Amino acid sequence: xxxxxxxxxxxxxxxxxxxxxxxxxxxxxxxxxxxxxxxxxxxxxxxxxxxxxxxxxxxxxxxxxxxxxxxxxxxxxxxxxxxxxxxxxxxxxxxxxxxxxxxxxxxxxxxxx
Amino acid sequence: xxxxxxxxxxxxxxxxxxxxxxxxxxxxxxxxxxxxxxxxxxxxxxxxxxxxxxxxxxxxxxxxxxxxxxxxxxxxxxxxxxxxxxxxxxxxxxxxxxxxxxxxxxxxxxxx
Numbered sequence: 611x612x613x614x615x616x617x618x619x620x621x622x623x624x625x626x627x628x629x630x631x632x633x634x635x636x637x638x639x640x641x642x643x644x645x646x647x648x649x650x651x652x653x654x655x656x657x658x659x660x661x662x663x664x665x666x667x668x669x670x671x672x673x674x675x676x677x678x679x680x681x682x683x684x685x686x687x688x689x690x691x692x693x694x695x696x697x698x699x700x701x702x703x704x705x706x707x708x709x710x711x712x713x714x715x716x717x718x719x720x721x722x723x
Numbered sequence: 724x725x726x727x728x729x730x731x732x733x734x735x736x737x738x739x740x741x742x743x744x745x746x747x748x749x750x751x752x753x754x755x756x757x758x759x760x761x762x763x764x765x766x767x768x769x770x771x772x773x774x775x776x777x778x779x780x781x782x783x784x785x786x787x788x789x790x791x792x793x794x795x796x797x798x799x800x801x802x803x804x805x806x807x808x809x810x811x812x813x814x815x816x817x818x819x820x821x822x823x824x825x826x827x828x829x830x831x832x833x834x835x
Contacts (some may be wrong), residue, residue: 708754713758713765715765
């Protein structure tokens with residue numbers, strides 16, 4: 611059974627700080643790992659990491675994938691109050707029936723002014 | 724934003740009553756999913772569909788059924804609602820060429 615564990619469960623930082631979120635996983639025949647941001651609504655897609663794309667960057671957000679150690683990190687630099695959200699990590703195996711994802715429990719980030 | 728709508732957006736019902744939630748997409752994506760989200764549990768898959776009339780169970784399917792008679796609509800039915808089914812329900816869609824899923828706005832269901 612596929613498994614995703616995110617840490618920490620929650621954290622509070624101040625604007626300008628750097629945040630590092632962790633996602634460890636167990637999956638049979640890894641295909642991809644995805645990061646989502648969820649504010650008070652639906653999750654929105656941030657990054658997808660695969661064997662051929664183990665590092666992604668978009669503005670102040672970046673993510674790396676370590677396939678050997680089975681984890682991923684999401685970094686947010688120069689945090690802003692708009693970064694306050696729950697960040698979700700999900701994994702997908704190769705040839706998953708129904709193209710399914712397994713999600714972790716999420717990390718809640720609160721950025722204070 | 725992907726064209727996904729859910730209805731109703733909020734519902735309060737009583738234990739033992741049947742409830743149907745609707746997910747509608749305008750993207751013509753093959754795959755559709757129903758998740759529930761509860762504190763401390765992230766998103767858990769209830770049922771999914773890989774085509775019209777093709778559905779299968781997820782990890783928390785007990786007490787739920789689904790139907791997909793058209794590509795654009797995926798219905799989730801709680802046959803006899805219980806208080807443990809109080810949750811936020813999200814529908815998602817996926818084209819299938821990648822693993823990316825797009826989520827609807829969610830339905831907050833309260834079972835009294």
